[in-house]
Amino acid sequence: MPSGTVFSTLLPNQTAPSTSSQPLDSLFLSASSPFLGSRSMVSFADFQGGKRFRPYDENGDEEIDEYFHQPEKKRRLSLEQVHFLEKSFDEDNKLEPERKIRLAKEIGLQPRQVAIWFQNRRARWKTKQLEKDYDSLQASYNDLKTNYDSLLREKDKLKAEVASLTEKVFGREKQEGNMEQGVGSMQEPQQKCLIDSASEGEGSKVSIGASKEEDISSAKSDIFDSESPHYVDGVHSALLETGDSSYVFEPDQSDGSQDEEDNLSKTLLPHYIFPKLEDVDYSDPPNSSCHFGISEEDQAIWSWSY
DNA sequence: TTGTGTTTTATTGCCTCC
DNA sequence: GGAGGCAATAAAACACAA
Numbered sequence: 001m002p003s004g005t006v007f008s009t010l011l012p013n014q015t016a017p018s019t020s021s022q023p024l025d026s027l028f029l030s031a032s033s034p035f036l037g038s039r040s041m042v043s044f045a046d047f048q049g050g051k052r053f054r055p056y057d058e059n060g061d062e063e064i065d066e067y068f069h070q071p072e073k074k075r076r077l078s079l080e081q082v083h084f085l086e087k088s089f090d091e092d093n094k095l096e097p098e099r100k101i102r103l104a105k106e107i108g109l110q111p112r113q114v115a116i117w118f119q120n121r122r123a124r125w126k127t128k129q130l131e132k133d134y135d136s137l138q139a140s141y142n143d144l145k146t147n148y149d150s151l152l153r154e155k156d157k158l159k160a161e162v163a164s165l166t167e168k169v170f171g172r173e174k175q176e177g178n179m180e181q182g183v184g185s186m187q188e189p190q191q192k193c194l195i196d197s198a199s200e201g202e203g204s205k206v207s208i209g210a211s212k213e214e215d216i217s218s219a220k221s222d223i224f225d226s227e228s229p230h231y232v233d234g235v236h237s238a239l240l241e242t243g244d245s246s247y248v249f250e251p252d253q254s255d256g257s258q259d260e261e262d263n264l265s266k267t268l269l270p271h272y273i274f275p276k277l278e279d280v281d282y283s284d285p286p287n288s289s290c291h292f293g294i295s296e297e298d299q300a301i302w303s304w305s306y
Numbered sequence: 307t308t309g310t311g312t313t314t315t316a317t318t319g320c321c322t323c324c
Numbered sequence: 325g326g327a328g329g330c331a332a333t334a335a336a337a338c339a340c341a342a
Binding site for chain 2: 074124
């Protein structure tokens with residue numbers, strides 16, 4: 001309350017009038033409450049019938065005078081009053097006018113004080129609620145982050161596994177190639193082709209035989225698995241059985257027409273492995289810019305695909 | 307005892323509802 | 325326009341360490 005307001009002084013459980021209009025409040029005054037005598041701030045600037053209302057007059061002038069001449073002080077509510085209000089707040093944190101008056105009577109406060117207490121209490125409750133909400137959101141966030149991190153680790157682990165398996169596949173292919181053809185020089189470009197194709201992702205195609213990455217992976221691992229029973233003396237048993245070289249690389253079934261060769265050249269065959277098809281003399285096995293460094297005798301092996 | 311941070315009581319101004 | 329709620333704030337009371 002700003003100093004200099006209407007007349008005010010101290011008495012237990014009475015308070016300064018509010019500047020807001022609360023007619024019921026100004027009419028209310030309790031002198032018979034069991035809570036009287038607390039440390040609550042008191043003032044009486046209330047008017048009754050045009051005269052300033054002064055409670056406790058019946059208790060004698062001494063007590064009045066004792067408080068009357070003290071400077072205005074803000075007093076806290078007694079423990080009993082607070083407990084009573086807390087209990088009431090737990091039942092309902094809103095305050096209807098009738099309830100406000102009843103509560104005020106019961107604990108010997110101005111209805112205005114009760115209203116203010118409820119208002120401040122609601123504010124405290126709201127703050128606590130916000131803190132709770134924050135904590136709960138924080139916990140949710142931490143959970144999600146933990147999950148995310150573990151998924152990330154799992155993903156990296158799987159990635160590493162894929163890389164190691166890929167490496168293993170090519171390693172076996174190289175080994176098998178050495179044993180099957182005894183020509184180490186042709187393996188490098190071929191492997192390079194496969195690795196590059198694999199690393200280029202979905203858009204890239206494989207040049208020889210298999211047209212898709214998965215074809216290569218599955219076919220190669222089946223065919224070149226040296227631990228497989230189908231592998232006999234470095235030569236796949238299927239080759240021996242069928243005598244069909246096409247089993248391995250599935251050569252194209254075309255009749256070798258120029259159009260099909262062009263398509264093959266443009267869509268399937270990486271240029272760093274094969275020469276431009278129009279530059280190639282198809283009457284002969286590939287022997288120009290890209291034949292994997294194969295010697296002439298070895299080129300015969302590849303002639304089936306041309 | 308005193309300085310400082312926190313809590314509590316109360317005021318003010320604005321907004322919404324009837 | 326009045327009543328009541330709320331956010332922001334003032335100020336007193338209180339707690340506590342140095």
